[in-house]
Amino acid sequence: MREFAYQRAGDVAGAVAAFAAAPGARYLGGGTNLVDLMKSGVESPERLIDVRGLGLDAVEEDADGGLRIGATVTNSDLAAHPGVRRRYPALAQAVLAGASGQLRNAATVGGNLLQRVRCGYFTDVTLPCNRRVPGSGCPAVDGEHHNHAVLGWSEHCVAVHPSDLGVALAAFDAVVSYETGAGPGELAYAALYPPVGDTPHRETSLPPGALITAVSLPAAPVAARSRYRKVRERASYAFATASVAAALEVRDGVVHDVRLAFGAVASRPWRAHAAERALTGAPATARAFGAAADAELAAARPLPHNGYKVPLLRNLMVSVLTELAEEAAR
Amino acid sequence: MRVTLTVNGRRHQADDVWEGESLLYVLRERLGLPGSKNACEQGECGSCTVRLDDVPVCSCLVAAGQAQDRDVVTVEGLADPGTGLAPVQQAFLDAGAVQCGFCTPGLLVATDDLLRHCPQPTDADIREALSGNLCRCTGYEKILDAVRLAAARSGETAGER
Numbered sequence: 001m002r003e004f005a006y007q008r009a010g011d012v013a014g015a016v017a018a019f020a021a022a023p024g025a026r027y028l029g030g031g032t033n034l035v036d037l038m039k040s041g042v043e044s045p046e047r048l049i050d051v052r053g054l055g056l057d058a059v060e061e062d063a064d065g066g067l068r069i070g071a072t073v074t075n076s077d078l079a080a081h082p083g084v085r086r087r088y089p090a091l092a093q094a095v096l097a098g099a100s101g102q103l104r105n106a107a108t109v110g111g112n113l114l115q116r117v118r119c120g121y122f123t124d125v126t127l128p129c130n131r132r133v134p135g136s137g138c139p140a141v142d143g144e145h146h147n148h149a150v151l152g153w154s155e156h157c158v159a160v161h162p163s164d165l166g167v168a169l170a171a172f173d174a175v176v177s178y179e180t181g182a183g184p185g186e187l188a189y190a191a192l193y194p195p196v197g198d199t200p201h202r203e204t205s206l207p208p209g210a211l212i213t214a215v216s217l218p219a220a221p222v223a224a225r226s227r228y229r230k231v232r233e234r235a236s237y238a239f240a241t242a243s244v245a246a247a248l249e250v251r252d253g254v255v256h257d258v259r260l261a262f263g264a265v266a267s268r269p270w271r272a273h274a275a276e277r278a279l280t281g282a283p284a285t286a287r288a289f290g291a292a293a294d295a296e297l298a299a300a301r302p303l304p305h306n307g308y309k310v311p312l313l314r315n316l317m318v319s320v321l322t323e324l325a326e327e328a329a330r
Numbered sequence: 331m332r333v334t335l336t337v338n339g340r341r342h343q344a345d346d347v348w349e350g351e352s353l354l355y356v357l358r359e360r361l362g363l364p365g366s367k368n369a370c371e372q373g374e375c376g377s378c379t380v381r382l383d384d385v386p387v388c389s390c391l392v393a394a395g396q397a398q399d400r401d402v403v404t405v406e407g408l409a410d411p412g413t414g415l416a417p418v419q420q421a422f423l424d425a426g427a428v429q430c431g432f433c434t435p436g437l438l439v440a441t442d443d444l445l446r447h448c449p450q451p452t453d454a455d456i457r458e459a460l461s462g463n464l465c466r467c468t469g470y471e472k473i474l475d476a477v478r479l480a481a482a483r484s485g486e487t488a489g490e491r
Contacts, residue, residue, distance in 0.1 A: 001350040006331070006395035028393070035352070035391045036372045048349075050396060076385065100462025101440070103373055105385040106392070236461035 001038050005047040012179050012213060015051050019209045020181050022047040027211055029072055029108035032099070033115045041125045042116070042132060052108070056213055059083060065219030071110030071212045075099070075165070078109060088217060090226035090245045091168040094263075097230040098164035100237045110212040112165050113176065113192065114204065117267075118239055119159035120144060130156045131200040138200075146305040147241055150313075151297075152266040157200030158303060160264045161193065162239050167263035168228055170271045171245040172217050178210040185210070193268035200267070222249045222257040225328060229320050230263070231312060240264035242313045248324040250284040258321075260296075262313055272296045275317070284325040289318040335397050337361060338407030344394075353392035354378045357404060365405040365435045376463035379436035380404045386443045388462075405435035408442055418442050421480035422473075429467035437463045441477050449488070450481055 005022075009015030019025045024046030028034060037043040056070035061083040069078060078084060079095040099107065116122065121129045121139045128136035140148055140158050148158040166189070174189035187205060194205050206212070217223075226247035232238040243263035249256045258279045260272035275296035282288040293314040300310045333356060334343045344360040352371075357363045357380070366389055367377035373388040380389045381403040389402075408416040415423070418441045428434050437460065444451055444459040451459065456477045465473060 004349055006349045006393060008395070008398075028396070030391075031393055031396060032373055032388070032391050035393055038350075039371060048393065048395070052396070074385075100373075100376065101443075101459060102376055102379055102386050102388045102462045103391075106382075106387045236458055 001041075002044040002046075004038075004045055006050065007047065008050045008053055010053070012054055012056075012211060015049050015054060016179050016181055016209060016211050018047075018049050019211070022049075025049055027051050027110075029111035030074065030103075030106035031111075032103045032107045033111060037116060037123070040123060042123055051110075051211065056110075061087075062219065065221065067217045069109055069215045069217070071214055072108045075104035075107045075109070075112065076101070078165075079104070086224065088168065088172060088220075088223045088226060090171065090223070090228040090247065091165070091217075093228040094164040094168040094230075094243075094245060097228060097240075097243070109165070109215055112163055113169075113189075113212060113215070115162060116203075117159035118162045119148065122159060131159065131203070134199075134201045141303070144305075145303045146308075147239070147264070148303060148306055149266050150300045150302045150306060150309045151262070151270055152195065152268070152299075153301070154196045154198065154200070156198050157196045157267065159200075160266060161268050162264075163269065164228070164230060164240065164243060164263060166269040167243055167261045168226075168245045169215065169217070170269035171226070171247065171259040171261035172220055172223050175216045175218070176206075176212055177214040177216065178206055178212050180207050180210045182207075184213070189215070190271060196267045220247070220259070222247045222259060225249065225324060226259070227320050227324060229316060231316060242309050242316055244313070244316045244320050246317065246320045246324060248284070248321055248328065250325055250328045253284055255279045255282050255284050255288070260317065262296075262317075265300075265309055265313060272317075274299075279321075284321075284328075286318055286322050289321040290314065293317045331395065333394050333398055335400055335402055337363065337402045338404060347394045349393065349395060351394040352390050353380070353382070353394060353397045353402070354389040356394050356397065357389065357402070363404050363406050367432050367435055369432060370464075374464065375433070376436040376440060377433050379439045379463065381439060381443065386440055403439075405438050408438060416442065417483055418445065418476075418480045421483065422476045425472050425476035425479050427468060427472040427476035429465075433463060433465040433467075437465070437473060441480065444477070445481060445484060449484055451477070453478075 026045040028048040230243040247259040262270040275292040278292040278295040369377040
């Protein structure tokens with residue numbers, strides 16, 4: 001690990017100013033991803049600015065039904081929050097499906113959004129990776145990629161975004177609040193991760209030096225009946241091979257409102273807009289759910305070793321929606 | 331830098347700490363508490379699990395500076411020296427849940443935390459709570475036995491009160 005300086009910021013303005021004064025700095029939340037990557041040499045910041053003491057550790061419930069989640073709320077506290085569990089159960093389920101208890105106790109919401117990909121070529125500094133060293137190449141395209149993207153990838157990077165939390169945030173139209181030296185700003189979560197294109201090293205659309213301060217979820221009555229399901233290679237403590245966040249409201253057997261997002265299939269949590277459009281106003285049947293999944297997955301381009309993800313995702317989506325529809329009918 | 335923290339109820343100070351040291355390193359190499367084990371160093375195996383401000387974390391991923399002014403309980407802090415082993419420690423011994431022993435301290439801290447929050451866990455609860463702790467010897471069956479035994483004994487004790 002390279003030499004670096006460590007400091008605790010006392011307030012948000014101080015944190016942003018400290019970052020601006022130290023070009024090689026990183027904000028430090030729980031450290032579960034950043035400290036790990038510093039050990040392997042993937043990250044080598046000159047300064048860590050610890051932001052856990054900034055008072056951004058509360059979940060606030062809006063009177064209109066939304067939520068505002070502070071950036072340093074831990075994953076454990078987020079998943080345990082009664083307002084989260086009541087208004088957005090899929091969000092709590094997604095958080096609990098990620099990592100281990102030890103990591104969830106330390107990891108923060110802001111850090112979860114900015115965690116780096118888990119592609120083995122990215123995390124091994126002896127190998128090329130366009131995300132880590134722009135222009136060096138992507139060995140995963142012709143290499144080990146059974147767990148990589150089937151949607152939205154480019155030949156420059158085929159890694160998937162690893163967050164479970166993010167899949168629920170994508171489904172529920174989250175908005176990211178941040179602070180910069182020039183003042184505060186907001187960004188739709190859907191726009192946080194730019195398309196990979198030929199710039200996979202450009203991982204977020206945040207302005208330089210921006211500190212994420214909160215993630216807000218607008219009121220969404222449909223989210224009270226929502227579910228997150230994750231398929232992985234063992235029953236706990238593994239990244240997803242595919243996951244679905246879904247919310248469904250059925251009236252008189254017809255889909256009135258639906259939210260769908262996929263995880264572990266693209267460089268960002270994948271909001272399934274085409275499937276949502278196909279389903280809105282359609283009968284709440286397994287056949288319609290399958291047709292909607294096909295509409296979304298028509299754009300899928302599996303790699304030689306991850307074609308299994310397409311039927312897996314289709315079946316996962318149909319199964320989760322069918323369960324939600326059956327529960328609504330009871 | 332200087333790091334001041336509370337470990338197992340006692341105030342400690344470590345001087346000339348390098349920023350790149352982990353809480354685990356500070357505990358083992360500077361404070362003389364080698365119970366927490368250094369195995370994967372990347373948050374995968376749970377051997378370094380300690381309670382930090384009352385929740386279990388992987389101390390290998392806590393930078394030394396992050397531990398400043400915080401409260402740590404290590405495996406050394408589970409037992410009360412006046413009364414011998416903690417119930418979870420005794421249960422691990424009695425159930426044969428210890429082989430090479432390297433994962434044991436982390437499992438003890440994780441199990442202790444599980445039983446504080448969930449005194450009568452189901453097998454699913456136990457599996458999920460211990461999923462962040464890897465053991466390469468036992469195959470986990472004896473570890474599950476140990477957790478069930480500790481829970482059963484604390485249930486008996488509660489019943490006698």
